[in-house]
Amino acid sequence: MEEKLHLTIDEVHQLAKEALLANGFSDQHAQAIAENVTSGERDGCASHGLYRVLVCVNSLRSGKVSADALPIITTPAPAIVKADAQGGYSLLAHRLALPVLIEQTRKTGIGALAINHCLHFSALWMDIEPLTEAGMVAFAFTPSHAWVAPAGGNRPVFGTNPIAFGWPRKDRSPFIFDLATSMVARGEIELYRRAGKPIPEGWGIDAEGKSTTDAQAVLDGAMLTFGGHKGSALSAMVELIAGPLIGDMTSADSIEFDKGTGSSPRGGELIIAIDPDRFLGDDREQHFSRAEKMFTAIESQGARLPSQRRYQARMRALEEGLDISKKLYDEIKALSYSG
Amino acid sequence: MEEKLHLTIDEVHQLAKEALLANGFSDQHAQAIAENVTSGERDGCASHGLYRVLVCVNSLRSGKVSADALPIITTPAPAIVKADAQGGYSLLAHRLALPVLIEQTRKTGIGALAINHCLHFSALWMDIEPLTEAGMVAFAFTPSHAWVAPAGGNRPVFGTNPIAFGWPRKDRSPFIFDLATSMVARGEIELYRRAGKPIPEGWGIDAEGKSTTDAQAVLDGAMLTFGGHKGSALSAMVELIAGPLIGDMTSADSIEFDKGTGSSPRGGELIIAIDPDRFLGDDREQHFSRAEKMFTAIESQGARLPSQRRYQARMRALEEGLDISKKLYDEIKALSYSG
Structure with a gap:
């Protein structure tokens, strides 16, 4: 079992915002991004949740996004x-x-x-x-x-x-x-690749255009x-x-x-x-x-x-707070000191 | 082989308009409907072509549509x-x-x-x-x-x-x-029913909600x-x-x-x-x-x-005119005298 930390919604927001500020995002941008990823986490959409903070900081360090436009x-x-x-x-x-x-x-x-x-x-x-x-x-x-x-x-x-x-x-x-x-989100194919599992038929094709269940082949080829x-x-x-x-x-x-x-x-x-x-x-x-x-x-x-499952997750999160992966928490926290 | 008649686009339009006028549609309505079904016929969309004249007259006779609003x-x-x-x-x-x-x-x-x-x-x-x-x-x-x-x-x-x-x-x-x-047009399921052929899996369900390849059962049940x-x-x-x-x-x-x-x-x-x-x-x-x-x-x-196939059909029809089912032609022509 993955280790979890229990946070309130405000703590999730603060975690995100601090990491973004520490890496140079302006207060307005950090606020807008933190609210967005907090909403994702709150609604049980991990793919649009806290881990996006890592992507945002990566994009900033790659010079692909403005921190304060x-x-x-x-x-x-x-x-x-x-x-x-x-x-x-x-x-x-x-x-x-x-x-x-x-x-x-x-x-x-x-x-x-x-x-x-x-x-x-x-x-x-x-x-x-x-x-x-x-x-x-x-x-x-x-x-x-x-x-x-x-x-x-x-x-x-x-x-x-x-x-x-x-x-x-x-x-x-x-x-x-x-x-x-x-057919599916790209992240879903990524998950199959990491798990070394075949994807269902119909999700994508390889670089030669042939139907395949090999996740890596689809990532290198094309999704459908x-x-x-x-x-x-x-x-x-x-x-x-x-x-x-x-x-x-x-x-x-x-x-x-x-x-x-x-x-x-x-x-x-x-x-x-x-x-x-x-x-x-x-x-x-x-x-x-x-x-x-x-x-x-x-x-x-x-x-x-x-959206009904999302609204149920939201209700739970507003009442009880959220369980966050400790690994993800530590990664984001570390960004606050390496910015 | 079904017997066909060769008509120009103008003749298709006239055929439709006369039947609509004879059944009481106002000139403005008859003109608008005739142009529409002529465009369908011209572009090779039989399902939106001349046969709709029969449906229009039927709807009028059923009292479901105004002829001159x-x-x-x-x-x-x-x-x-x-x-x-x-x-x-x-x-x-x-x-x-x-x-x-x-x-x-x-x-x-x-x-x-x-x-x-x-x-x-x-x-x-x-x-x-x-x-x-x-x-x-x-x-x-x-x-x-x-x-x-x-x-x-x-x-x-x-x-x-x-x-x-x-x-x-x-x-x-x-x-x-x-x-x-x-999944498909309702008319397509009708065609399978008339031909007595099973429809592909996934087009519909029967009245009990079970997947079926029986066209009539889907028409009585639900399409997907x-x-x-x-x-x-x-x-x-x-x-x-x-x-x-x-x-x-x-x-x-x-x-x-x-x-x-x-x-x-x-x-x-x-x-x-x-x-x-x-x-x-x-x-x-x-x-x-x-x-x-x-x-x-x-x-x-x-x-x-x-739409590429449609545009090709249009080009052909504009140059060469159209082949119309003689049976359909006769049915529409007959409407002009029974209006």
């Missing part, structure tokens, strides 16, 4: 916000631009936020949850590094290219999903999208709308920029928000009750709504 | 257009609202069009292609009838719920996909989404944003409204348009060339871009 927020059109992260992590730009997006969207009914020139590792559900808290419907998209082959192809073109969607619910946690358009040509089409869409449309890199550009340093993907993120009040006016409650009826129809047959 | 176009917010089809087919409302959406989106950068209170059968690629011709990026979503079970469930909740996306390309046909979030829980999440999104968000029916509401008449689904459609010029200004060409680089990377490895 101040984002520039502009509004080039009545329903568009641009947040130029200027080479920093996306999170501070996101935090500064979100109130502007919300204010605009209340006026126009629908609005878009492009976060540009950032390094990106945030789970997209974290980026849209605040919009659902403001009563809005929200979408988010971001490319990553080119690791995934198109359907019918044999070489990487796409990133893992997640799509997230959020729907606000009265007095309940929002309906939110955040799905990679790749979920859902065959349909998932592949959606992945292409994410490249286009969160890359060229907003004036930023594709996953192919990003991995070229990375030059093998293993840093977070560099590029952009597109967030779209819709204010239901501008569609529905006084009839919002009546129509939103149709959505609740659908959720009931899903759950009453034993099917699950997305 | 005049759509009401409003703009409740600077970036939102609503087109109330008032119980008619979606196509006339779409045609009248699209110029308003384009004009608004050029101002605001992003815009949304809700088509409400319509019967809907149009392929979504037809609804967004005019936006790509205007240089815009576009999305479309619509629910249908509740035929599809959520992942982990066993009873229909969702429609076949298509998602379409379009990206404009200079001097080329646009990048467009239009995918059902169900593509891509497991990810496709199911996307299908739920389509219900929410093209149903309650725009103040219209879900697929469950629609099938209840239908009362077994086999009419086209009733409800709404959501179209989102983005003007890349408002994101990119003078840098549009530079960034759009990144998209072309991605398309080249896909095609150079032998993978296909979506």
Whole structure:
């Protein structure tokens, strides 16, 4: 059994923030990153939790991310916000631009936020949850590094290219999903490789384009999208709308920029928000009750709504705190002294 | 071999329009429907081609659609257009609202069009292609009838719920996909049933929720989404944003409204348009060339871009005209005299 430490949520946040500050991140960036990884840890998403602090510090030491860039927020059109992260992590730009997006969207009914020139590792559900808290419907998209082959192809073109969607619910946690358009997350294949176990058929192909269950061969070859040509089409869409449309890199550009340093993907993120009040006016409650009826129809047959496991983990963490791997704790703590 | 007739595209259009007019559709509605089914036939999409004329006339005779409703176009917010089809087919409302959406989106950068209170059968690629011709990026979503079970469930909740996306390309046909979030189209299962052939595993479940290859059992039970829980999440999104968000029916509401008449689904459609010029200004060409680089990377490895087969069929039809089933031709012709 791996040794664990029990921490409160505040202690997790402090652990992350201290390590980031010690390595030169500005207070604003350290705060935004620490909040993000703490939310991941709190919700039981280890892949977007504390270990990201190690990646952030590595990216900084590789010279791939700015420690203190101040984002520039502009509004080039009545329903568009641009947040130029200027080479920093996306999170501070996101935090500064979100109130502007919300204010605009209340006026126009629908609005878009492009976060540009950032390094990106945030789970997209974290980026849209605040919009659902403001009563809005929200979408988010971001490319990553080119690791995934198109359907019918044999070489990487796409990133893992997640799509997230959020729907606000009265007095309940929002309906939110955040799905990679790749069959699985890259980290999952990494775990199989480390464990020396074969991966399931269909996750990827080797460098010759042949289907394989060898995790290392897929990491050297190409991952596949979920859902065959349909998932592949959606992945292409994410490249286009969160890359060229907003004036930023594709996953192919990003991995070229990375030059093998293993840093977070560099590029952009597109967030779209819709204010239901501008569609529905006084009839919002009546129509939103149709959505609740659908959720009931899903759950009453034993099917699950997305994010429910995450919300349960959150509730537990808020009440009882969290168990953190001692090894990870020690690694992050050590960063605070080697910064 | 089935007997065929060779028609020009204009003759296909005239055949459709005459049958629709003879059965009482107003000139505007007949024109919009005839153009739509002619485009389907032209692009080799028989499922959205001439045979839809039979369905339209059947829906009219069942009292499920208005023959002459005049759509009401409003703009409740600077970036939102609503087109109330008032119980008619979606196509006339779409045609009248699209110029308003384009004009608004050029101002605001992003815009949304809700088509409400319509019967809907149009392929979504037809609804967004005019936006790509205007240089815009576009999305479309619509629910249908509740035929599809959520992942982990066993009873229909969702429609076949298509998602379409379009990206404009200079001097080329646009990048467009239009995918059902169900594993296959319902019509495909119908074809297996008529042929008495078993369907592939994974397309659907019987009324007890058990996996089956019996086409009739799936038509009586539930279809499944593509891509497991990810496709199911996307299908739920389509219900929410093209149903309650725009103040219209879900697929469950629609099938209840239908009362077994086999009419086209009733409800709404959501179209989102983005003007890349408002994101990119003078840098549009530079960034759009990144998209072309991605398309080249896909095609150079032998993978296909979506819609290519459709564009080839279109080219052939424009040059050579079309072969139409004589049986279908006679059935539609007969409608012109029985209206």
